Amino acid sequence: MVRLGQLGEREIVAKILSSLRPPPGLGPGDDAAAIDLCDRWLVVSSDLLGFTTHRPPGTSWERMGWMAAAVNFSDIASMGAEPIGFIASLALSSEMELSDLMEMVSGMDQCAEFCGTHLIGGDTKQGPGFISGTALGLVPKGEMLTRSGAKVGDLVAVTGSLGGAAAGWYSIEAGLEMPDARDRLTLVIPRVKEGRALAATGAVSCCMDISDGLAVSIHEICRLSGVGTEIVWESIPVFEDVPEVAEKTGVPVREMVLHYGGDYELLFTFPHDKLDVVRDSSVDFYIIGRVVAGGDKILIAESQIEKIEDRGYEHFRD
Amino acid sequence: MVRLGQLGEREIVAKILSSLRPPPGLGPGDDAAAIDLCDRWLVVSSDLLGFTTHRPPGTSWERMGWMAAAVNFSDIASMGAEPIGFIASLALSSEMELSDLMEMVSGMDQCAEFCGTHLIGGDTKQGPGFISGTALGLVPKGEMLTRSGAKVGDLVAVTGSLGGAAAGWYSIEAGLEMPDARDRLTLVIPRVKEGRALAATGAVSCCMDISDGLAVSIHEICRLSGVGTEIVWESIPVFEDVPEVAEKTGVPVREMVLHYGGDYELLFTFPHDKLDVVRDSSVDFYIIGRVVAGGDKILIAESQIEKIEDRGYEHFRD
16 A cells, blocks of 8 residues: 555655546646647646745745746646636635635736636635636647657756745745845746747747756756756846855755745746747847757756756655 | 625625626636637636535545546536636645545545546645645637527537435435435536536537535526526426435435535537437437426426526635
């Protein structure tokens, strides 16, 4: 007998996926599932957030609601799709105050509005304090972005600075007043306009959102694309509060930038000769490295070149 | 300060809905949300099931998985849509055994297969034992079934017998061996073929699934269509084990047939002169009454005519 606590989340998901009849459309492994609607893809992302496990101390209910929507829209963005709706299933304690619930719903609706769409449905049951959000989007055939298309020679880029969510978390933990870092943690901006604009260029070879940290995301893209990458440490845009938080808390900058996650920027690749096309999309981005041959070569060039560690994500381990 | 436990579920949902920007497409209130895809509607249903609250004693994990998918596909069926996918977000205890999880996933996949589609994605987090299922479907423009189209003079019909799920529940509670009734409770058959066939006739004026009991469903249709109904008690098809369970447990037949719910048959209306068209759809159905004028006239004709009580559904009340 094997309990789930003896396994990692990846192992559990792999076992589930290997037991299923293979679905048509896009196979599992990307940010969202995709259903073939002939002329376009319907993409669907579903993420659970617990009120205890996913709510940093001091986070308002409005921000909790925003976050539940944002993490799902971020997955839609990373597929290059246009959001078309958000569904929220809520397992709520009967001790919860109505005003808190209304704030949370308002946060979800505000995020949906930011993404150009609506909260269109859901379910409400008594339960332990959980939001299961589902975001839906559409992307024209031929424009869908996946994790598996990176080619040797491609450039690797990100849509914004990293480490901010980590700085937010560690500053809260240490009792530091750093509102910008806190916002970065609790006011996730899903890159929906950027994702759609990048997809429309036709130049992007692969894309995913950096929900679990740059290192995990790089490893994921390399694994699914069968390539390696060489990232230049100095090219990675670091959120401005990160050095100060590192100094005051002792958490290394590199830890926050590479491994913490929660930044929800897009990580994407494109051929070197398409640089002008991608620049014309008016999406702000930073080139942080290049795709190289060999899946075992996931390297970072700093004072010396070393391997980027893949720590995975472990939500189940005892 | 108002706690959720002081309110009914309907009140909570009404407060949420009144606070939202009105979504385009079909407004809230039906079994599923609907998004306009120009030539067709995308319908989306999301339902939460808790392992403690929604798992009758002795229910296998396989059946729990089936049920999580079936209750969502039932909502898709009631809109007349063709299922195109199922998403499962799982909040699982680390104490859960892997083999139980695999059984549960298999049950979901089997139900998706029964409905002609696949389990296409989801999320897995550590949590208190919850499934949030989301089913997706497509229905051609002009064929979507809603709860609001019943007209005076229409006939009222159901796709199968009622009271079976209740008989299952009360027989388990009383320690009676009634496998057929138990199956009716834990092996919900979503009426997807029936829903699609009824929608394709173009004759059906309104439709919903009977998840919370016939009485609640009738009241819902009357409220949204602005009509009344007169149901003939003797015309209601009663699941065969109901009288025996009633006799042995003391729970009245009427209680099981009208108020318990869990049967997931479709309740629908259509004009009298379209009876032949509906019969030609090859869907089995039973006519149980007719639509009358006046929203306050929700009556049942037995030895004497009386009002059908609307008890609503109360998942939150302390």
